[in-house]
Amino acid sequence: MGVTDDLGLKQLRGRLPSPVRALRARSFPLRAPTLPSGVAPLPEPQRTGVDFDTNWSRCWSARMLRAGFVEGPMRLMVQLLASPRRLGSDRLADVEGAVIFASNHHSHLDTPLLLTSLPEPWRHKVVVGAAADYFFATRAVSTMSALLIGAIPIERAKVGRRSADLAANLIDEGWSLLIYPEGGRSPDGWGQPFRGGAAYLALRCKIPVVPIHLSGTGEILRKGRRLPRPSQARVTFGSPLAPEPDERAHRFATRIEAAVAALADEAATDWYSARKRAHSGSSGAMTGPDAGAWRRKWALGDKSNQPSLLSARRWPDL
Amino acid sequence: MAAERRKAPRPGLVLDVDRATPPILFHHGEGFRLERLPAGRSRIIYPAEPLAGLRDPAASIREALLNPLDSDPLPALLRPGMKLTIAFDDVSLPLPPMRRPDIRQRVIEEVLDMAAAAGVDDVHLIAALALHRRMTDDELRHALGDRIFDAFAPQGALYNHDAEDPDGMVELGCTKHDELVTMNRRAAESDLLVYVNINLVSMDGGWKSTATGLADYRSLRHHHNVHTMQNSRSFMDRPNSELHNSNWRQGEIIKASGPRIFQIETTVNNNTFGYDGAMSVLQKREWEWSARDRGTYLAMQTGLKAMPASARRSVFNRWLAPYEMTSVQAGAVEPVHESTTANVLAQHLVAVQGQTDVLTMGLPYICPYNVNSVMNPILVMCLGLGYFFNLYRGKPLVRAGGVVIMSHPTRREFHPVHHPSYIDFFEQVLADTTDPAELEAKYEAQFAEEEWYIHLYRNSYAYHGVHPFYMWYWGAHALQYLGRVIVVGGDPAAVRRMGFQPASTLSDALEMASDVVGPAPTITHIHNPPILMADVE
Numbered sequence: 001m002g003v004t005d006d007l008g009l010k011q012l013r014g015r016l017p018s019p020v021r022a023l024r025a026r027s028f029p030l031r032a033p034t035l036p037s038g039v040a041p042l043p044e045p046q047r048t049g050v051d052f053d054t055n056w057s058r059c060w061s062a063r064m065l066r067a068g069f070v071e072g073p074m075r076l077m078v079q080l081l082a083s084p085r086r087l088g089s090d091r092l093a094d095v096e097g098a099v100i101f102a103s104n105h106h107s108h109l110d111t112p113l114l115l116t117s118l119p120e121p122w123r124h125k126v127v128v129g130a131a132a133d134y135f136f137a138t139r140a141v142s143t144m145s146a147l148l149i150g151a152i153p154i155e156r157a158k159v160g161r162r163s164a165d166l167a168a169n170l171i172d173e174g175w176s177l178l179i180y181p182e183g184g185r186s187p188d189g190w191g192q193p194f195r196g197g198a199a200y201l202a203l204r205c206k207i208p209v210v211p212i213h214l215s216g217t218g219e220i221l222r223k224g225r226r227l228p229r230p231s232q233a234r235v236t237f238g239s240p241l242a243p244e245p246d247e248r249a250h251r252f253a254t255r256i257e258a259a260v261a262a263l264a265d266e267a268a269t270d271w272y273s274a275r276k277r278a279h280s281g282s283s284g285a286m287t288g289p290d291a292g293a294w295r296r297k298w299a300l301g302d303k304s305n306q307p308s309l310l311s312a313r314r315w316p317d318l
Numbered sequence: 319m320a321a322e323r324r325k326a327p328r329p330g331l332v333l334d335v336d337r338a339t340p341p342i343l344f345h346h347g348e349g350f351r352l353e354r355l356p357a358g359r360s361r362i363i364y365p366a367e368p369l370a371g372l373r374d375p376a377a378s379i380r381e382a383l384l385n386p387l388d389s390d391p392l393p394a395l396l397r398p399g400m401k402l403t404i405a406f407d408d409v410s411l412p413l414p415p416m417r418r419p420d421i422r423q424r425v426i427e428e429v430l431d432m433a434a435a436a437g438v439d440d441v442h443l444i445a446a447l448a449l450h451r452r453m454t455d456d457e458l459r460h461a462l463g464d465r466i467f468d469a470f471a472p473q474g475a476l477y478n479h480d481a482e483d484p485d486g487m488v489e490l491g492c493t494k495h496d497e498l499v500t501m502n503r504r505a506a507e508s509d510l511l512v513y514v515n516i517n518l519v520s521m522d523g524g525w526k527s528t529a530t531g532l533a534d535y536r537s538l539r540h541h542h543n544v545h546t547m548q549n550s551r552s553f554m555d556r557p558n559s560e561l562h563n564s565n566w567r568q569g570e571i572i573k574a575s576g577p578r579i580f581q582i583e584t585t586v587n588n589n590t591f592g593y594d595g596a597m598s599v600l601q602k603r604e605w606e607w608s609a610r611d612r613g614t615y616l617a618m619q620t621g622l623k624a625m626p627a628s629a630r631r632s633v634f635n636r637w638l639a640p641y642e643m644t645s646v647q648a649g650a651v652e653p654v655h656e657s658t659t660a661n662v663l664a665q666h667l668v669a670v671q672g673q674t675d676v677l678t679m680g681l682p683y684i685c686p687y688n689v690n691s692v693m694n695p696i697l698v699m700c701l702g703l704g705y706f707f708n709l710y711r712g713k714p715l716v717r718a719g720g721v722v723i724m725s726h727p728t729r730r731e732f733h734p735v736h737h738p739s740y741i742d743f744f745e746q747v748l749a750d751t752t753d754p755a756e757l758e759a760k761y762e763a764q765f766a767e768e769e770w771y772i773h774l775y776r777n778s779y780a781y782h783g784v785h786p787f788y789m790w791y792w793g794a795h796a797l798q799y800l801g802r803v804i805v806v807g808g809d810p811a812a813v814r815r816m817g818f819q820p821a822s823t824l825s826d827a828l829e830m831a832s833d834v835v836g837p838a839p840t841i842t843h844i845h846n847p848p849i850l851m852a853d854v855e
Binding site: 088090091093094270272276 | 374375376418419423430431434435437439441463464465466468469470472
């Protein structure tokens, strides 16, 4: 009885349409073509790095979400970690339209700090030039970078036109660009030489560059550290720099670097003393002494070894 | 529409009131009134719309410093080892205070940048406040910006002028009219004195900047007196102002015996309340108010009425005007001021035909002497009969023997820190006499030399003891000229103490005015602020 029933069920199943069979029976063009032997397959299209499409992150819904994130959790986090002092935004009073914000770079905290410090109307219409090999390494990280900080991928390992074309097109559409001309976070607390990307884009798009100096973020979350230590940061906006007629990108980049160095001097001393040194060409470079690692560390002083606010309040272990 | 107007601002307007004219906005202290003026015999003078601001203020400032009028370029006057003093207008300008960056900051940063390039180390910055109250650190920071404040204030190189410092003043000489000229010692002994001015009205600037702003009582009393004010027609029109003639004579002495002066003067437009936002309704013509403007006005009125007076004051004191700089000129004092005055008048002048029997004015919450403070009754008088009455060229808007009707709450309240001598002036001096000449002869010296007032002026934030007298002298010409002054909506006791008549409504005030000027008088309303100056033919 039981055997007869089983056979009947099998016969019934054989007559019913099977989804698996239907899938297996699907043929080209419903199914992908097979690769003829002796033919090299086409390379897989890249979906990460400079190839990551960020257009969607500038639609209004993504912008609204990002604005909420910047003004809410990001601002709170920056306030708790960095208690920032923001200076010099009045220097932007006469600037209209898109600009390039060029800042020195010490920490992953720099971008949140700047995104919450940029004055209106730029704060919510800015894209951040981010390292394609780091912030766009995987699809998930790329999506989060584009959505939460408005990042666009910038190729820093090799020279390519894609990053520059993307940035230039966005600037032409009225987006401002936040970029770190040093190309990455400081490895030792000193600044690094400025690359020419910001200057090139300013010349190409005929827009001013606003130099920005950040201090204190290295003490909070320097390169190589995993957990932040609350401290105080300072953001100083400089006067917008416009390219001079017939000025080359390299020379303009040097001017931008000098302007950031003068802001660093201003942050360390006072504005008038800094201006005097800037005019006499003695502002000093941010890149530190050309010496061995320990001497560079030595010249930095004990800033990097300062205890954090939290640890300073702890009782000593006895 | 607003953007189009910014490109092509309309000039001032004289509107003849007819039955279709809507009620007109009167400022009324920290509030407003909408008043209907009688048709057929009233007219309203509207200010010009804001002129376009300079496209690149920083470049214009640099251009002015590098190509000055009748002077070497500023960099050529700067050298290492020199003594440089930069004096600047105090908190009384502009009105209301402007949004950051203030014009003083813009100009002084450019000057200091050139000084830094020349390697000048000895730089002092002085708020040229004459006998006004000292500026607070916050006010200095607002006017000059963080960078200048942080660079100079901690070293004691940024400070307020002190006209009562026995060691801080020097005598430069006497004019041919025997007017003593004194000046701040640091400024006088500098190799170069750069004066940075904001010209809000045509009275400001010129030799008045240094001869008044950096002087003391001994020097100021030669032009801040009843005789000078009664012989100025008006003190807003320099060629016909005895106040300015005296300052210019003192300027000759400064030129001969004082420091080298590099004058920098700037002008602002009429953009007092902005092109958009809640306050913008205050600089629109009433028939052009949109539904949104009307809603904004109603909401503002309702909100203000629900607030206590101190909260209302606080709301208004927080307003920062979005003024735009319309011109900057630098160099020798006279040619610079001539150019400045032309630029001021281009914004303010409105041609008006003939005088009127009754002049009405709505007085706002602010005048030059109550920034971040209280508008006391003496300042109400000064604003109405001093400033507004004198905003004319040619003849006064109102005929001799006519009536001025001012609208203001005129509360009997004083700021005890800023205006201590005003309280005594109101309670003691005005109780005795309101005649400017009499109170000048009887009381001025006593108040000017009172040690307590001098102490408060030097160490607190008080106006000098003699300052309320100057406020009263400011209206001396109007008091001499007018048949009656009526205050609508003012505190009756305070209004009567000043010798004026209180009225509850504008209709009552017009009835009362007809006792003086006859029935059915002609009426002119000066729709101010934003500022206008009547060019009366």
